Structures are given as C-alpha cells and as structure tokens.
Amino acid sequence: MKKLIGLCGWLLFQGSIYAQGFYSTNLPIVMIETEGRTIVDEPKTTVKIKIIYNGPDKITSLTDAPNIYDGFAGIEFRGSSSQMFPKKSYGFELRDAQGENKEVALLGMPKNEDWILFASYNEKSLIHNVLAMKMAxxxxxxxxxxxxxxxxLNGRYEGIYVLMEKIKRSNGRLGITKISTTDNSGDALTGGYIFKIDKTTGSGGSAGWYSQIPPLKASRGQRTLYLYEYPKFDDMTSEQRLYLRNYVTTAESVLNGATFRDSVNGYRRYFDPLSFAQIFLVNEASKNVDGYRISSFFHKERDSKKGKIKAGPAWDYDLAFANVDYCQGNQTYGWAYLYGDICPDDxxxxxxxxxxxxxxxxxxxxxxxxxxxxxxxxxxxxxLNAYIDSLATTLQSSQQRNFQRWPxxxxxLWPNPKPVPTTWQGEINELKNWLSARLAWLDASMPGTLTSIDPSPAATEISVELAPNPFSEQARLVLKTPRPMEILTEVFDLNGRLLDTKLHFLEHAKNEISLPVAGPSGTYILRIHTPREVLQKKMMKR
Structure with missing residues (x-):
C-alpha cells in the first residue's frame, strides 16, 4: 500500500485505482497528469504523459518504469456529440520540454506527434472502430x-481506450505530397490536400465551402458542407483554397452532368472510382448511419501523381454495426447511402x-x-467473427475493470437500440450475429449480382404479381402478405445499374404498388427485400 501511495504522486490511496484493484494489465498503461490544469475542448492543455508496456504476452504494472514514452503533451477533448458523455475522448500531441511538437513511435505505430484516445463509452462492445479500421x-x-x-488520469482509473492515429498527411499515415505556402502555381498547386464532409462542431474548425449539388432528398435547403482539413484554412494561401474548391466544384458538376459516364471526359477524369467503391463497402458492411454525410474524408494528390479525388480514409464507426435506434440503423437490411429515404428531415x-x-x-x-x-x-x-473473438480475448480481463468504472x-445510452444487452459478452454476441446477417443481406443485394432471374423458392413470405407485364411507363405490383411488413424495392437494368429504390409499408393481405421505370424499352430487374428474403422478378417495358 505504501509503495502505491508513494509512486511519484501518480496514485491516490483513496482513488478508484486502488479501490478497483487496478495494479497490472495485459494492455499498455497510459498515465496522464494535468498538474492542476483543466482539460477543455480547445485549446490544448499541457500535461505529462507516461506510457508503459512490456509486450503482448507479458503483464504491465503501474509500478513499472515508463518504457514507451515519458514526457509532455498538449491534450484536449475531441468529438462532437460524444462530448456529452462522462467518459471523454481526447486528442493529444506529443511535445518536448520547450513545448515544441515531438514525433515519437508509439506501440509499434510509425512516429508522429498527433494521437487520439477514443473512449468507446456508448459503444459497449469496445470493438466497432477497431473492426472498421481493420476492414478498411x-x-x-x-x-x-x-x-x-x-x-x-490524475491518479484515477478511466478504463479501456483505443489509441488511434489521427488522420493527417504524414509518412506512415496518409502519404500524399506535403504542400507549402509557396506552392501557388503549376503542378505544385494541385496537391496534396485533405478535405472532408462534417459537422463544424468537434471538427477543428468551420472553414470551407458548400457544394453546389444538393444532398439526396434535401427538402429544407440542406447543403453539403466541405471543410478544409490539410492544410488548415489558416495555413492555406488564397490560391490553394480557390484551387481546391474549384476542382471539387468542377468534378461534381461533371459527375452530375449528362455525359458523366464518359470514360475520358466524365467523372473518372476527376474521381478515383476504386476508393469510392471501397469506402462504400466499409460504410455499407457496417451500415454506418454517419457514413458519407459526417466524418467523411477525401484527399487529392498532385496531378503529376495521378491526383484524382479519392474517398477516405475511413473514420468514425462508433454508431455503426447497429449501435443506433433511429432511421433503421440497427436493421440488417437497407442501404446506408439511402439514409435520406428514411430520415429526410435530418x-x-x-x-x-x-x-x-x-x-x-x-x-x-x-x-x-x-x-x-x-x-x-x-x-x-x-x-470476421474470429477477429472479433480475438479482440474479445485481449479485452477479457480489462473489460471488467472498465465496466466497474463505467457501469x-x-x-x-443514446442511441443504443433496445433491448440493451446486460453483459459484455452479450454485446459481443450481438455484434457477431448482426454482422453475419448484414453480410448475408449484402450478398443477396450488392449491385452487380444479377445472375439469377426469377428464382423459384419452395416457399416465399409474400407473393408478387406483375400486371401487366410488359408495361408502358409504370410497373404495377400486386403483393400479398400474411402480416404487415416493410419491404424495399429496387429496379436495375441488365448491366446491374440501380435505377430506383423505395421503401414500402405493406398492410396485411393484398397491396398494390406502382413503380415508375425511367429508361427505354427493354428488360429490367425488380428486386424485393423483405425482412426474411430477397425476391427477383424480370420486368419488360414496351
């Protein structure tokens, strides 16, 4: 006991560390001492930080000497809505004794000065962000x-955190070309840049511009806001701000134009389709309700280095993987990118x-x-289930302390869907079960899978009749269902191109739906998603 009390002033006899019996762990220990100063949203507060870790197969104790880092940092709260929770997330930059930034390699990650401690408070599996980063x-x-x-923190045990790399331009992170204030013309002006779609709160600033193309389902004048991320607005020249804004505006105008599919002068001249497809897959596999519309990053390299707009890096998945009780975010069916169909007033x-x-x-x-x-x-x-299990094994001992500290x-906790699992293992099981079902839905629903038309299962939950078929402008569906349910309809052409998607609420027994089909005469595919199955029908337009 006396040894603990005298440990350089870090531990408090009456504090929760001793009360919870936290002396050692299989995880690294981060110890922060503010020396009486208060951590706020911004600016950063100078603190002392010690990091101790003896390795993955060894026990690390509070009394061990700091062997990863022992020095200073500037720290602040981070996040937007998450700041309302008592367990705070932090952003910090490592500094030397003179207050200058100091790059250090932490826990096997490339050296840098900027880091994040993610709290994972209302995401109780403690796994969502780690899993999403792995999938990306x-x-x-x-x-x-x-x-x-x-x-x-100040001698008080604060629980499990995820130490993460902050998104930034850097060797070992997002390795785009560094741009300086002298790069104001020619190829040097064309990159590299990082920008994002985000809220202004918790994003480190509100300087940016609005897209000229409205977001999907906008009905109240909503506009898509782009924010400068790298360089920050104050570090950019007027030429650089104007260039990035004009480039993105031109790219969006081409994408929204009639000839956007043109392989030479269409959107692919400005956008990198592969990166947009990859971000789509991470967002849809996790059904991230914040995906695309919040915390959505983009970057652009110099033109001489194939500098098209790329989507990414992936970020902010605590409200993904069904950890929401609004806008059908916890359902295994439906597309995250069609969020506005469910919640158009957001x-x-x-x-x-x-x-x-x-x-x-x-x-x-x-x-x-x-x-x-x-x-x-x-x-x-x-x-994926094995990976989740491996993370759970790593956290098995420490999660008990975490949930003692935060019961x-x-x-x-907003916005957990109900019923809320009463055990941590219940949270893990729920994550695995949901993800398995979500991927099964995507297997049946991913555009490009139109290989089996008019399947004939032995028994279906609903019956679907197309009358007439062929049709003129609108396809008329007659659906019979034994119970009220919600379905999603999608119309594709034979190239797998999604033409229309809508949600419908069916009453018991007979329902009639009309689907407009924009396009020339020919064959189209209707896909119907029910809570239990996916049906496909061939439609003929005169």
Missing part, C-alpha cells in the same frame, strides 16, 4: 492503426456522389469486384 485496411486503404490501452443528408456513381456500370463492376474479393478472403463471415452494461 483489408481493402488496401490506409486506415488508422489502433491499440487498446488502459488510461489513468440536417445532415447524404451527398449525391455515391448514388450517382451507382448509375455507371463501370463503378458497379468495380464495386462488386471488390466485394467478391473481400467475401472470398478477409471478410468471410467466419474470419453502463444493460443501461440505455
């Missing part, structure tokens, strides 16, 4: 490296790019090819 990395994209740690609606790209067979084929590659390899259901298991 599986696709071949840069994604933030992660490492679980346990945090001690202040932040989906930008138009992905839906527009899905009207291009080249993009559809790219998307489906990436999905097949993942499902045949790292995204096999059993492999939230079985408690509703």
């Amino acid at each position: 990395n599986d696709l071949g994209m840069y994604a933030s490296r992660t490492h679980y740690v346990e945090l001690v 202040n932040w609606l989906m930008p138009f790019q992905w839906k527009r790209m899905l009207e291009d067979p080249y993009f559809v084929n790219t998307l489906y090819g990436e999905y097949k590659r993942m499902r045949a390899g790292p995204w096999k259901t059993e492999r 939230v298991l079985g408690v509703y």
